[in-house]
Amino acid sequence: MKILITNDDGINAIGIKKLANSLKKLGNITIVAPDRERSATGHAITMHQPLRLEKVEYGDNIEAWSLNGTPSDCIKIAIEGILNEKPDIIVSGINNGPNLGTDVLYSGTVSAAIEGAIHNIPSIALSVYGKKRQINYEGAAVHSCNLINVALENNMPNNIVLNVNIPSLNSNEIKGVKITELGIRKYKNQFEERKDPMGKSYYWLSGSIIEIENNDISDVKCVENDYISITPLHFDLTDYDYIKKMKNWNINI
């Protein structure tokens, strides 16, 4: 099996190393990942500046490259510039922090997996949800192999993404796996104003989560309760229901 791995925390992040080591037993691994943290880059791609690709030593039969681009750039250049054959599966992660609810839109981790699905390759995004700042990747690393096997055994379609969030726990502390819907994550955003040494203002975007009671079928509730959450994602934003309502609009010009 040919496995392509990327992430948005950068090629030196702990999560991607744990993932690559865990997946080695499943097949041949190629890593193409950003040269530094590129989280919250959404589905950005780099069209207005040149890309630099560097081969990286990663040991043990893993071919690895770092790119000064976004996670989606990494998938594009891997498929269309580096690999001789399409990979059988793309795995993005393991992300340091959850990707739940509406937040998937901002996520470089999830967007890289969506880029894979656009290229008709089964793609999985893996993220760890922790209640504390210190992340435990052990459960995620152990269960990621099982989840990939289950997905492939069940012939997951090549145009969807499985968005997986795993509790920051040891593998034996995780209670199980649930299929979920994207829940609601709302932030009270704040733009904190500070002054630079020249007395000029600058702003930091910071947001604190607004506590919302999510329902039991949501990804948010699932990981809060120490279960692994799997949400299948599509990428067709057309609102077909609302198209029907718009038939009544008088839009002649």
Next chain:
Amino acid sequence: MKILITNDDGINAIGIKKLANSLKKLGNITIVAPDRERSATGHAITMHQPLRLEKVEYGDNIEAWSLNGTPSDCIKIAIEGILNEKPDIIVSGINNGPNLGTDVLYSGTVSAAIEGAIHNIPSIALSVYGKKRQINYEGAAVHSCNLINVALENNMPNNIVLNVNIPSLNSNEIKGVKITELGIRKYKNQFEERKDPMGKSYYWLSGSIIEIENNDISDVKCVENDYISITPLHFDLTDYDYIKKMKNWNINI
């Protein structure tokens, strides 16, 4: 009416000036736009560097700000840091080039409008589709007012985006308006390798469109035929149909 305008071509782009001048007659306009071109930034937000906000002279009762951030940053800082009240509508554009099919995922113009919908504000993305490099904004500027009025008269929901693509034509050459679905836009991506003066490789992402016959209900076909295309977009990526199929998966751990 309070109108918030942004774009991804930057505050000095022709399209945003044409839009602001066209919408002035509808209400009070605030512009918060990137200080430079930020196209293809998708739904990226800026969390790892400080933001600089500058007041810009724009003339005639238009309050304008430039930000060294992405289009989505502009919407966030406008709503949560600049405006005293929520705007009645957000308009993003007029983009120099189309935003059709899967390309909406990469689009800063569309992502800014989605950010508006996440904040429960009716949001419209406007883009111009041209067969030639030189863009004619005349039709787009004239019809944008009508389209906004029609959307508000029909009480468009505050959690959807209208993705509007307008042919690069004079207003009287445009044949009409159609409600469409996102079509298919596939690219043959190429990473063109070049050598820098030190002899080291760098790559440019470039893509040429693969000609695909889209169906008549698609946004792509609509603008090709000189009609304005309106596609309602949602932002819930959950694949509810596939959730049903996953009920049969044996995912116990």
